[in-house]
Amino acid sequence: MKYKSFTLHNFRQIPQIEKLSEEQKFAIETVGNVLPFRVSNYVIDELIDWDNFENDPFFILTFPQKGMLSEYRFEKIAGLLKNGASHSELTGAINKIRLDLNPNPAGQERNVPVFEGKRLNGIQHKYRETMLFFPTQGQTCHSYCTFCFRWPQFALNDFRFAMKEAELMVRYLRSQPEITDVLFTGGDPAVMKTRFFEHYFNALLDANIPHLKNIRIGTKALTYWPYRFTNDDDADDLLRLFEKVKKKGVNIALMAHLNHPGELKTKAVKNAIDRLLNAGVQIRSQSPLLKNINNSSSVWAENWKLQLTLGIIPYYMFIARNTGAQNYFAVTLEQAWRIYKNAFKQVSGIHRTVRGPSMSTNPGKIQVLGISEIMEEKVFVLTFLQARNPNWVGRPFYAAYDEDALWLDDLLPAFNKEEFFFEESTRIFNFQN
Ligand SMILES: *Cc1c(COP(=O)(O)O)cnc(C)c1O
Numbered sequence: 359m360k361y362k363s364f365t366l367h368n369f370r371q372i373p374q375i376e377k378l379s380e381e382q383k384f385a386i387e388t389v390g391n392v393l394p395f396r397v398s399n400y401v402i403d404e405l406i407d408w409d410n411f412e413n414d415p416f417f418i419l420t421f422p423q424k425g426m427l428s429e430y431r432f433e434k435i436a437g438l439l440k441n442g443a444s445h446s447e448l449t450g451a452i453n454k455i456r457l458d459l460n461p462n463p464a465g466q467e468r469n470v471p472v473f474e475g476k477r478l479n480g481i482q483h484k485y486r487e488t489m490l491f492f493p494t495q496g497q498t499c500h501s502y503c504t505f506c507f508r509w510p511q512f513a514l515n516d517f518r519f520a521m522k523e524a525e526l527m528v529r530y531l532r533s534q535p536e537i538t539d540v541l542f543t544g545g546d547p548a549v550m551k552t553r554f555f556e557h558y559f560n561a562l563l564d565a566n567i568p569h570l571k572n573i574r575i576g577t578k579a580l581t582y583w584p585y586r587f588t589n590d591d592d593a594d595d596l597l598r599l600f601e602k603v604k605k606k607g608v609n610i611a612l613m614a615h616l617n618h619p620g621e622l623k624t625k626a627v628k629n630a631i632d633r634l635l636n637a638g639v640q641i642r643s644q645s646p647l648l649k650n651i652n653n654s655s656s657v658w659a660e661n662w663k664l665q666l667t668l669g670i671i672p673y674y675m676f677i678a679r680n681t682g683a684q685n686y687f688a689v690t691l692e693q694a695w696r697i698y699k700n701a702f703k704q705v706s707g708i709h710r711t712v713r714g715p716s717m718s719t720n721p722g723k724i725q726v727l728g729i730s731e732i733m734e735e736k737v738f739v740l741t742f743l744q745a746r747n748p749n750w751v752g753r754p755f756y757a758a759y760d761e762d763a764l765w766l767d768d769l770l771p772a773f774n775k776e777e778f779f780f781e782e783s784t785r786i787f788n789f790q791n
């Protein structure tokens with residue numbers, strides 16, 4: 359299969375789109391003007407069940423849905439489109455909505471390190487051991503996920519976090535002996551040609567940095583464009599490069615976004631997994647918990663079981679971030695915990711490498727351990743899986759129970775405390791200064 363993608367401007371040419379009513383197509387157009395929209399021929403032809411597209415997880419995950427905008431905002435954009443509003447009027451309304459959708463959650467600017475007097479705009483270094491690297495060529499994706507928290511970078515063309523210079527990355531890494539992991543992220547770095555991977559990986563390997571133990575690639579390509587690892591022109595070269603990393607004594611891990619068991623069933627994806635495993639690549643899975651997609655414990659249990667059968671290690675279950683179309687996908691913290699617990703208890707210990715449900719917040723990755731009652735107060739029991747301050751990790755803390763809470767911002771400390779234990783130190787602590 360040769361890669362082809364469709365966007366707002368040509369999606370009406372997708373043959374299967376004839377199954378949609380005019381109203382449904384117009385809804386895609388309306389929402390697609392605000393939130394990014396791009397879908398590959400593989401998702402269209404191999405993943406979406408067009409006989410049942412309205413309930414199909416991959417249709418909802420890639421095609422903008424009416425409910426992703428509030429009724430007011432939807433009608434506003436729909437009205438402008440119908441009345442043939444001027445370009446500037448339309449753009450003004452679109453930008454206003456985008457800015458209201460919390461385009462830059464969790465204070466990501468704070469993670470950009472200052473090095474040799476300059477901000478390194480393609481790097482984020484939030485957790486001591488792991489540095490994120492945003493290669494310039496890897497800042498788009500084969501298809502765009504409608505839940506994605508990186509949506510502003512596609513919609514607003516804001517490539518704020520991207521970087522070209524391999525040499526500067528290596529210098530920064532060398533200067534930080536506590537970093538063991540370099541995580542390539544985006545966008546999706548797997549949209550890059552192999553020659554760019556070679557450029558970055560060779561720079562890392564040639565530098566012989568003893569504290570570099572793991573190179574990770576965060577990607578959705580395994581299931582949205584599996585041919586990246588099989589039939590693409592430079593797929594063989596990519597696998598050879600992965601083998602080289604492994605031979606050099608550095609672990610290579612593919613951090614695969616896997617939202618639903620349905621994406622692990624095609625021949626192409628199985629083929630891709632086999633080739634990666636044979637090249638010595640470790641595959642780990644992560645996904646947000648999403649209403650309308652996978653908010654059921656049996657879907658998660660099935661997904662983890664299938665992953666193990668295929669050789670994938672379940673890694674993270676995330677809570678949908680407070681950005682973009684969050685309302686459409688949001689699951690309360692309580693529901694998230696129940697789904698996790700009920701899925702977890704259905705599977706054997708070998709699957710229980712997965713951790714969650716976890717919120718990626720400004721202070722760190724916060725796991726909802728459960729709901730309990732302490733001194734006659736109903737509370738959420740929480741802990742840090744990752745934190746800006748490594749000393750916070752693993753320390754339980756408590757928030758007042760709130761059945762509607764969706765995110766850390768909705769929570770108050772339990773027992774009438776003024777603030778959570780980490781708030782005071784957040785004001786004064788940053789491990790880099
Ligand atoms: C999740 C995350 C990482 C990786 O954390 P691990 O627990 O090591 O997988 C690194 N940096 C940021 C900013 C993250 O959100």
Ligand code: SF4
Nearest residue numbers: 499502503506545578
């Ligand atoms: S592949 Fe990842 S970065 Fe790209 S749209 Fe999906 S969630 Fe976002």
